[in-house]
Amino acid sequence: MEIIPILSSLRKHRIPSLLIVLEIALACAVLCNAMFMISQRIDDLRLSNGMDESGVSVITVEGTAPDQAANAIPRDLAALRAIPGVQAVALTNSLPLTDNAWENGFSPRPGEQHPVNTSAYFLTQSGDRTLGLKLLRGRLFSDDEYANGKLSSNFTAVGHVVVITQSYAARMWPALDALGQTLYSASGDSYQVVGIVADVIAPSLNINTGNRNGAYWCAFFPMAPVDGLNNFVVRSAPGDRDRIIREATQALATMEPAAVVKGRTFTAIRDAYFAGISNMIWMLSLVCAVMLVVTAFGIVGLSSFWVRQRRRQIGVRRALGACRMQILGYFQTENFLLTTIGVLVGMGLAYAANNYLFEHYEMSRMPWFYLPASAVAMWVLGQLSVLGPAISASSVAPIVAMRSN
Amino acid sequence: MIGYYINLAGRSLRSHKVLTALMVMTLGLGIGACITTLTVLKLLSGDPLPEKNGQLFYPQVDPFPADRLAAAHNKPPPIMTYTDAMNLVSARKARHQAAVALVSAKVMPQGTGAQALTQRPFFSDGVIATADFFSMFDVPFKYGSGWSAADDQNRAPVAVIADTLNNRLFGGGDSIGRTIRINDRDFRIVGVTKAWAPQPRFYAQELGGRSYGDGDGVFVPLGSALAAGMSPQQVNCFADSDVSKLETASCTWLGVWVELGTPDEVTAYRDFLGNYAQQQISLGRFHRSTIALTELGQWLRDKHVVPDDVRLQTWLAFGFLLVCVVNAVGLLLAKCLRRSNEIGVRRALGATWREIFTQFMVEAGMVGLVGGLMGLVFTELGLWCIRNQPAQYAGLAHLDLEMFLVTFFFSAAVGLIAGVLPAWRACVVSPAPQLKAA
Known part of the structure; x- marks a missing residue:
């Protein structure tokens, strides 16, 4: 239907069209790889663990004299068991x-x-x-x-x-x-x-x-x-952990003046271990979000320039009987075509980038569904960002065509 | 003329405030992300000892039994047994040589009276090494010096402590000759180092320590540490052995470093190492003659000291910058073409295409520079975020003068590159149709 006139019009505006295609392609390639990195790290964060993570606390006692262990350990265990709320203790x-x-x-x-x-x-x-x-x-x-x-x-x-x-x-x-x-x-x-x-x-x-x-x-x-x-493991109700750690470190520190005593909940241990990963997830998400916004603004900018340049042409079409929806459809279709080309190039780039990272870094191969998923994301982004300029195009009055400019 | 163009560009940028802000922010974000990741990458992949560049080498030999491989591809294990390390160190075939291991040293503060009761012992990162460690790695001293080879021999209870520990324990005074209690034994202090924390902490690789961050607090002679019963962070045993007798155990736990000044010395040392392996095979101690002698920089690359995440972030930042630049090109182009009328008039009044090109490049350059300034702000913001991360290298993330200048020229270049296409499109505008249309 409208594809042929759209294509011939795009051929007249090679450079702006190429820029939109390039922008979509790059954004698509970066988005694919960044999303894949995010999902890999989320898998790490969610690593399951077959123990009672929320009930376990650990008191580490280091630097005690080795020859005193035989007497000291049973005494320390007994002291920990005596703390109210402690359900079980082991080393x-x-x-x-x-x-x-x-x-x-x-x-x-x-x-x-x-x-x-x-x-x-x-x-x-x-x-x-x-x-x-x-x-x-x-x-x-x-x-x-x-x-x-x-x-x-x-x-x-x-x-x-x-x-x-x-x-x-x-x-x-x-x-x-x-x-x-x-x-x-x-x-x-x-x-x-x-x-x-x-x-x-x-x-x-x-x-x-x-x-x-x-x-x-x-x-x-x-x-x-x-x-x-040298790790005393203490199990308790989650709400008792902080108090028990406080009392336990105090008790052990008094009994072992030469030792370095440190108490932590297991939840804290896990959070500390994965803190770097969760930061990386936030960083990657932020980059993705900012990149999508930047791309959207780029499309808005170029399309509004475009619409302004073609006000006369739009006026003529309106005067010849095209309804608003048809004008809207024209710009949406045009954007869809450009995005499709961009997405095709972008999927190639994304695959190549993943391949490079796979060979040179410790990164796995990206599952195929990341490619179509980011293609859909790009289509949605393109259609949404062209919506504003397209609506303003569709509201061009037919009278514009009659005027000299 | 340039002054006039700057004036024109300023007017044009001011008249489209939203568009200008959008371009500046876009470039700023891209430049900021790039410089942030590049700064981190540069910090992490730096040369820990630039003054000894190319002169420090890491030898490896293979003491593993015939039926067990130390690593894939028949490579020697990363660290050495006590026997091999001591043989290499006492052979003195290089300018300097030292065996190194890491320990977690429990330090007991020595207050007096009531103070002593409230003070708790604490752990400090410790290095146990032979005497050449200080001269080979150019460790700077505030007071005193390192220990002597004789101290190594006699297993003398001496120690060198870092400035930070000296401040904490002795209020920063000259503490030479005073006693420090490490792992419940007394050591006499012979030296206090100035702040010394090579990044990466190259000598800690494979020894069970972190790769970046603060320097070590305590340095003790290897023999004295063994006599005091300190146990190293990393012990890999390849046969059944008693870990409490590390001198004779079939376990690797020491890294050896040698300083070799010239390529001839390197060749000679490689030959020496090969002969050593052959000799050990004939003694029945070794079963493989594989050896390695790796230069410091190569060793750090082999060990993947720079986290992969940091490199991935850098790639991602460049991808992001590319998106930002293409976007800025698009916006500049849109703006340029919208001014076709103006260009037509100027051309008709006698401006050459060269002048139009210059005018638009000045405008693009200004966008680039202002974008760069924004980039600098975003870089500082990014580095601040990194400093607040729990990574080992977090505290190091600061913008230095070099990276500051890089940012500046980088952003100007990015702006100009982004400006070329729009400026070119502007200068090929032919005046006649524009004048007619107007």
Whole structure:
């Protein structure tokens, strides 16, 4: 219908049309990649964690004399249990997202060349209950297993049982039932898998790699209260956490004058770990929003100039019987055509940019649906920003055509 | 003439205030985003020790057992065992050589009386190293100096502390000879450094420390630290071993740095390292002869010290600037073409196309410069935001003179580039039809 006259009119205004196409193409390419980066980071923020995140607080006691651990730890545990509101207390070597990684190499068969790097959590009695681990299959540790667990000289567990996460079970024995299998350490120790729990995050994600495969490769070992485990985990109702941390740090600091005592809720640990990522999300969103606004203003600017230049032509059309809707439709269609060309070029650019980033940076490939999604966004943006100039075009009175200018 | 054009441009810009504001803001945002990310990128990828550029090298050897690879592609492990590190340091084949590890040092303030009871111990970032650390890395001293090789040998309980720690513990006075209690042992202070915090903190790579931020607080001789039972931040064991006896354990935990002045010295050191690996193979300690000797700058690139996010942000900022420039070109063009009548009249009255071109370039340049000023404001705003982020490098994000000048010329250039197309379109306007239409 109107396409042919629109095209021939665009051919007369090559440079402004090219500018709109270029602007749409660049905005589309940047938008695609920025949206993809945002969504990847939102995935990180939402990383699920199979423990009671909102009820757990951690009191870290560092710098105590190692030889006094045997007496001090039971006393400290008792002091923590005595604080009103505390539901359970245990010791552990590390916690998710604390960057305090204790990694051991394990393999599903003895003597493999490439053991799987595994984050080891050592828990003392009732540690499973304190952390709120969600048992999926099998069992948790018995009192005997807790009492007999020791830390070897190279920081591995002395013992024979292990509880592993769901993802780790799938990694080690993809085709078999992991329950009852044996895990072999590089130094020749072996541990039987007695239980499988819901995925718990490792102490440290390799934040820059974008590869989250190892995030859940964790194994839990039972341990007696020994030196080297310096995180007291306290579980309570969420509302009691601040008071309990205050009282607990005070109590432990008094009993351990030589130690550095620090208390935090697990929620605070998680927030601190992901603070950089959530900032990046805000930054990227801001850039996207500003860019869309800038692009919209660009389209408005060029289109209004355009409309003004063609007032006479519009007047003639109106005088010859075109109704307002037809004039409006003309400019909307014109913008749609330009945006479509821009979007096609932009999708190519977006793909090329993603490809470059994929090869040179730790970025994954963009799923295909980002391309059509940002194309739709560009169409909507184009139609909305041309609406104003188009309406002002449609209100040009036919009398304009009769005047000399 | 230029003065007249500036006057004209000023009038024209003032007469379309909204359009002018839009162009200036657009360019300002684009320039601001670019300069902010470039400043951060420049800070993070800087040379930590410019005066030793190209002279510091990081050797690696491979002590892993035959059935275990240290890393993909048969590369040697990133850090060394105590045995290898000490062999390389005591061989003294380079101008300077030092073995380094990081510790978390618990420092006990030594107040008196009631003060002592209320003061709690605190952790300070610590370096344990051999004597050459200070001379090789040009650490500046406020009082005293580093320890001697003899102190390394005798495992003397001496320490060097940083200015900041000296202020906190001793009120900034000359504390040479005084005692500092680190990890419940007494050390005698032999030196106080001036503020020293190379960015990136290159020697901390692979040793379990952060890459940017404040300098270290405490420096202790490697042997003395082991005698005092300090344990390094990063210990990677490749065989069953007792981690409490780090001197003999099959664990890597030390980084070694050497200073080599000339290419000949580098070649000689590489040969020495190759021979060392061969010799260790014949002794049965090593199973692979792979070695590496990497220059500091290359080592930092290999280790991806600059976070990928920062580079991605820079790319994104340039994409954004491009959108902004195209937008400014569009708006300038629209404005230009709207003034076709005026141009026609000027041309008819004798202005050459060159003069028209200059006039419009002056206008575009002014938009660029004002946009640049806005860009400077946006840059300061952006850097302020970064300083308030929880990143390690947050505190470093300041605009320096160099980047300030870059911003200025950059924005003028951006303005002129954006102006070329509209100015060209303006000067090819033929006078006759315009006059007729008017």
